[in-house]
């Protein structure tokens with residue numbers, strides 16, 4: 072077991088007196104390209120990162136324990152805390168007709184919280200996989216992902232798409248995951264940064280974004296209105312030449328979505344050809360479209376992307392919903408230190424929060440550890 076899984080198991084034993092029956096864990100994610108496309112029936116290209124949430128579960132009881140927060144909560148009452156995510160999964164499993172019995176769980180995690188690295192999808196995916204194993208439900212990964220999305224939408228109350236849950240449950244090591252968010256087909260796309268001498272640098276601006284509090288749901292509504300005006304079910308079906316029939320924010324949002332879907336498929340081609348220059352140009356184009364058309368960037372994210380470009384990064388962009396959170400850059404391995412220092416200095420000069428930096432490798436999705 073990984074250290075984090077050991078931690079969850081030990082916390083379970085210490086808290087509840089017996090060892091757990093099952094231990095599972097699930098990773099957070101970054102999205103390489105394909106932003107705000109998932110809920111428009113489009114394409115995304117995330118990869119799972121080596122930061123996870125682990126959960127140890129056992130039959131009987133109804134308590135949820137967080138080793139990180141040192142607190143116990145009931146399995147049943149909604150209270151707008153971290154515990155709503157496992158509760159939500161139990162609820163969504165019930166909605167999908169899968170019976171779970173009383174259980175206890177202990178959690179331990181190291182996905183940064185509120186940074187847009189999908190700590191919430193990780194806790195949902197880890198819980199769903201652990202319960203599937205504990206109660207012998209025999210659900211497929213895709214089914215678990217759909218249950219986790221339903222948990223987030225119907226119980227937690229965030230109208231997110233399917234990307235984060237898919238990434239956390241279906242990614243393969245050393246690869247990104249191309250997801251067609253309409254058909255829910257997914258396929259791994261090799262992401263061999265190492266042999267290209269590149270590193271995936273992540274900058275957490277430490278500007279927190281609670282999805283429920285942001286313009287996320289508003290963007291969704293704008294997209295739905297644009298699709299309605301065009302007479303298509305989802306913006307996935309809008310063609311470039313149709314967009315002249317739109318105006319105002321509807322046109323801006325739709326232009327982003329339509330162009331971003333094209334960029335994702337181009338990016339997949341570029342990765343398959345190991346053409347990171349082309350891949351990187353698509354990342355910059357995605358960022359510009361998110362900044363100017365979708366209007367979900369903030370000065371911190373724009374500053375990171377501009378400084379990365381100035382320093383010669385092949386590509387950089389905000390990742391996740393925007394409004395704060397993280398940006399990513401492809402950068403020459405071994406040379407990220409100087410770039411990070413430069414960014415820290417400029418952020419300090421501009422009065423921004425001190426950013427955190429990570430270098431991630433693409434890992435496999437959720438696993439049952441025991």
Ligand code: GLA
Nearest residue numbers: 106107231232233234391392
């Ligand atoms: C959040 C949501 C995802 C997706 C992204 C934007 O991460 O949870 O479903 O919509 O924003 O691409």
